[in-house]
Amino acid sequence: DARVTQTPRHKVTEMGQEVTMRCQPILGHNTVFWYRQTMMQGLELLAYFRNRAPLDDSGMPKDRFSAEMPDATLATLKIQPSEPRDSAVYFCASGPGPFFYGYTFGSGTRLTVV
Template sequence: DARVTQTPRHKVTEMGQEVTMRCQPILGHNTVFWYRQTMMQGLELLAYFRNRAPLDDSGMPKDRFSAEMPDATLATLKIQPSEPRDSAVYFCASGPPHLQGEAFFGQGTRLTVV
Protein backbone atom coordinates (compact mmCIF):
# COMPACT_ATOMS: atom_id res chain seq x y z
CA ASP A 1 0.00 0.00 0.00
CA ALA A 2 1.82 3.10 -1.23
CA ARG A 3 1.89 5.98 1.20
CA VAL A 4 3.82 9.12 2.08
CA THR A 5 6.00 8.53 5.12
CA GLN A 6 6.96 11.33 7.47
CA THR A 7 9.43 11.16 10.33
CA PRO A 8 9.37 11.87 13.16
CA ARG A 9 5.66 11.80 14.01
CA HIS A 10 6.22 13.95 17.08
CA LYS A 11 9.04 16.28 18.04
CA VAL A 12 9.50 18.39 21.14
CA THR A 13 12.47 20.70 21.12
CA GLU A 14 13.79 23.75 22.88
CA MET A 15 13.76 27.16 21.34
CA GLY A 16 16.90 27.79 19.32
CA GLN A 17 17.48 24.17 18.37
CA GLU A 18 17.60 22.89 14.81
CA VAL A 19 14.69 20.72 13.69
CA THR A 20 14.75 18.46 10.64
CA MET A 21 11.61 16.81 9.32
CA ARG A 22 11.82 14.13 6.66
CA CYS A 23 9.43 12.90 4.05
CA GLN A 24 9.51 9.92 1.73
CA PRO A 25 7.13 10.56 -1.16
CA ILE A 26 5.29 7.79 -2.95
CA LEU A 27 7.52 6.08 -5.48
CA GLY A 28 6.97 7.58 -8.93
CA HIS A 29 5.50 10.84 -7.67
CA ASN A 30 7.33 13.89 -8.97
CA THR A 31 5.65 16.65 -6.96
CA VAL A 32 6.22 17.21 -3.25
CA PHE A 33 4.45 19.75 -1.05
CA TRP A 34 5.16 20.94 2.49
CA TYR A 35 2.22 22.34 4.44
CA ARG A 36 1.96 23.72 7.95
CA GLN A 37 -1.29 23.41 9.89
CA THR A 38 -2.22 25.50 12.92
CA MET A 39 -5.51 26.35 14.55
CA MET A 40 -5.11 30.03 13.74
CA GLN A 41 -3.85 29.86 10.16
CA GLY A 42 -5.24 26.56 8.94
CA LEU A 43 -3.28 24.86 6.15
CA GLU A 44 -0.48 26.98 4.73
CA LEU A 45 1.64 25.96 1.78
CA LEU A 46 5.29 26.40 2.68
CA ALA A 47 7.01 25.03 -0.41
CA TYR A 48 6.62 22.68 -3.30
CA PHE A 49 8.94 20.83 -5.62
CA ARG A 50 8.55 19.26 -9.02
CA ASN A 51 11.17 16.83 -10.25
CA ARG A 52 13.22 17.80 -7.17
CA ALA A 53 13.40 21.46 -8.20
CA PRO A 54 11.80 24.06 -5.90
CA LEU A 55 8.94 25.79 -7.74
CA ASP A 56 7.55 27.95 -4.99
CA ASP A 57 8.74 28.57 -1.45
CA SER A 58 7.18 31.97 -1.00
CA GLY A 59 5.17 30.73 1.98
CA MET A 60 8.27 29.84 3.94
CA PRO A 61 10.12 32.22 6.30
CA LYS A 62 13.45 32.34 4.49
CA ASP A 63 15.58 33.34 7.42
CA ARG A 64 15.00 30.15 9.37
CA PHE A 65 13.32 27.59 7.14
CA SER A 66 14.83 25.60 4.32
CA ALA A 67 13.45 22.81 2.16
CA GLU A 68 15.42 20.45 -0.03
CA MET A 69 15.12 17.24 -2.02
CA PRO A 70 18.52 15.56 -1.96
CA ASP A 71 17.08 12.76 -4.09
CA ALA A 72 13.73 11.61 -5.45
CA THR A 73 12.98 9.51 -2.37
CA LEU A 74 13.66 12.13 0.30
CA ALA A 75 12.41 15.62 1.05
CA THR A 76 13.54 17.56 4.10
CA LEU A 77 12.27 20.63 5.91
CA LYS A 78 14.64 22.29 8.35
CA ILE A 79 14.07 25.01 10.89
CA GLN A 80 17.12 26.70 12.37
CA PRO A 81 16.79 28.21 14.89
CA SER A 82 13.35 27.04 15.98
CA GLU A 83 10.94 29.34 17.80
CA PRO A 84 7.77 28.65 19.83
CA ARG A 85 5.65 30.14 17.04
CA ASP A 86 6.84 27.31 14.78
CA SER A 87 4.81 24.85 16.83
CA ALA A 88 2.40 23.23 14.40
CA VAL A 89 1.72 20.06 12.45
CA TYR A 90 3.83 19.86 9.31
CA PHE A 91 2.48 17.79 6.46
CA CYS A 92 4.27 16.48 3.45
CA ALA A 93 2.27 15.46 0.40
CA SER A 94 3.26 14.04 -2.96
CA GLY A 95 1.56 13.97 -6.32
CA PRO A 96 1.96 11.87 -9.46
CA PRO A 97 3.06 13.47 -12.74
CA HIS A 98 -0.20 13.00 -14.61
CA LEU A 99 -2.72 14.22 -12.03
CA GLN A 100 -3.73 17.83 -11.90
CA GLY A 101 -2.87 18.96 -8.42
CA GLU A 102 -4.05 15.90 -6.51
CA ALA A 103 -1.91 15.27 -3.45
CA PHE A 104 -1.43 12.30 -1.16
CA PHE A 105 -0.68 13.31 2.41
CA GLY A 106 1.55 11.85 5.06
CA GLN A 107 0.49 11.57 8.69
CA GLY A 108 2.30 14.73 9.64
CA THR A 109 4.98 15.74 12.13
CA ARG A 110 3.65 17.43 15.25
CA LEU A 111 6.30 19.93 16.32
CA THR A 112 6.31 21.58 19.73
CA VAL A 113 8.94 24.22 20.45
CA VAL A 114 9.21 25.14 24.12
Protein backbone atom coordinates in the same frame (compact mmCIF):
# COMPACT_ATOMS: atom_id res chain seq x y z
CA ASP B 1 -1.84 1.32 -0.49
CA ALA B 2 1.25 3.41 -1.18
CA ARG B 3 2.01 5.91 1.56
CA VAL B 4 3.90 9.10 2.15
CA THR B 5 6.12 8.50 5.17
CA GLN B 6 7.05 11.32 7.52
CA THR B 7 9.51 11.21 10.37
CA PRO B 8 9.48 11.91 13.21
CA ARG B 9 5.78 11.77 14.10
CA HIS B 10 6.33 13.97 17.14
CA LYS B 11 9.13 16.34 18.07
CA VAL B 12 9.55 18.48 21.15
CA THR B 13 12.49 20.83 21.12
CA GLU B 14 13.76 23.90 22.87
CA MET B 15 13.71 27.31 21.30
CA GLY B 16 16.83 27.95 19.28
CA GLN B 17 17.46 24.33 18.38
CA GLU B 18 17.61 23.02 14.83
CA VAL B 19 14.76 20.80 13.69
CA THR B 20 14.80 18.55 10.64
CA MET B 21 11.68 16.84 9.35
CA ARG B 22 11.86 14.16 6.69
CA CYS B 23 9.46 12.90 4.08
CA GLN B 24 9.59 9.88 1.81
CA PRO B 25 7.23 10.52 -1.12
CA ILE B 26 5.47 7.74 -2.95
CA LEU B 27 7.77 6.08 -5.46
CA GLY B 28 7.25 7.61 -8.87
CA HIS B 29 5.59 10.78 -7.66
CA ASN B 30 7.37 13.82 -9.06
CA THR B 31 5.56 16.57 -7.11
CA VAL B 32 6.16 17.12 -3.40
CA PHE B 33 4.56 19.68 -1.07
CA TRP B 34 5.27 20.86 2.45
CA TYR B 35 2.38 22.30 4.50
CA ARG B 36 2.03 23.63 8.01
CA GLN B 37 -1.24 23.43 9.91
CA THR B 38 -2.26 25.39 12.98
CA MET B 39 -5.64 26.14 14.49
CA MET B 40 -5.30 29.82 13.72
CA GLN B 41 -3.94 29.69 10.17
CA GLY B 42 -5.24 26.40 8.87
CA LEU B 43 -3.22 24.66 6.15
CA GLU B 44 -0.46 26.86 4.80
CA LEU B 45 1.62 25.91 1.80
CA LEU B 46 5.29 26.33 2.62
CA ALA B 47 7.03 24.96 -0.45
CA TYR B 48 6.69 22.57 -3.31
CA PHE B 49 8.94 20.72 -5.71
CA ARG B 50 8.63 19.24 -9.16
CA ASN B 51 11.21 16.68 -10.20
CA ARG B 52 13.22 17.68 -7.13
CA ALA B 53 13.45 21.32 -8.23
CA PRO B 54 11.84 23.94 -5.98
CA LEU B 55 8.95 25.63 -7.77
CA ASP B 56 7.59 27.85 -5.06
CA ASP B 57 8.74 28.49 -1.51
CA SER B 58 7.13 31.88 -1.09
CA GLY B 59 5.12 30.64 1.90
CA MET B 60 8.21 29.83 3.89
CA PRO B 61 10.05 32.19 6.27
CA LYS B 62 13.36 32.28 4.42
CA ASP B 63 15.49 33.37 7.32
CA ARG B 64 14.93 30.20 9.31
CA PHE B 65 13.27 27.60 7.08
CA SER B 66 14.80 25.61 4.28
CA ALA B 67 13.42 22.81 2.13
CA GLU B 68 15.38 20.44 -0.06
CA MET B 69 15.09 17.21 -2.01
CA PRO B 70 18.51 15.56 -1.95
CA ASP B 71 17.10 12.75 -4.05
CA ALA B 72 13.78 11.51 -5.38
CA THR B 73 13.08 9.45 -2.26
CA LEU B 74 13.69 12.12 0.35
CA ALA B 75 12.41 15.61 1.05
CA THR B 76 13.55 17.57 4.10
CA LEU B 77 12.27 20.62 5.90
CA LYS B 78 14.67 22.29 8.28
CA ILE B 79 14.08 25.03 10.83
CA GLN B 80 17.09 26.78 12.33
CA PRO B 81 16.72 28.30 14.84
CA SER B 82 13.30 27.11 15.93
CA GLU B 83 10.87 29.41 17.76
CA PRO B 84 7.71 28.71 19.78
CA ARG B 85 5.57 30.14 16.95
CA ASP B 86 6.81 27.30 14.72
CA SER B 87 4.79 24.85 16.81
CA ALA B 88 2.40 23.19 14.36
CA VAL B 89 1.75 20.00 12.43
CA TYR B 90 3.87 19.79 9.32
CA PHE B 91 2.55 17.72 6.45
CA CYS B 92 4.28 16.42 3.38
CA ALA B 93 2.29 15.43 0.30
CA SER B 94 3.23 13.90 -3.02
CA GLY B 95 1.53 13.40 -6.34
CA PRO B 96 2.12 12.12 -9.86
CA GLY B 97 1.89 15.58 -11.36
CA PRO B 98 -1.43 16.82 -12.65
CA PHE B 99 -3.66 18.55 -10.14
CA PHE B 100 -6.69 16.50 -10.91
CA TYR B 101 -5.11 13.19 -9.97
CA GLY B 102 -4.99 14.26 -6.35
CA TYR B 103 -2.18 14.26 -3.89
CA THR B 104 -1.38 11.89 -1.03
CA PHE B 105 -0.57 13.35 2.37
CA GLY B 106 1.60 11.87 5.08
CA SER B 107 0.50 11.60 8.70
CA GLY B 108 2.42 14.71 9.65
CA THR B 109 5.07 15.72 12.16
CA ARG B 110 3.72 17.41 15.26
CA LEU B 111 6.33 19.95 16.33
CA THR B 112 6.32 21.61 19.72
CA VAL B 113 8.91 24.28 20.43
CA VAL B 114 9.18 25.23 24.09
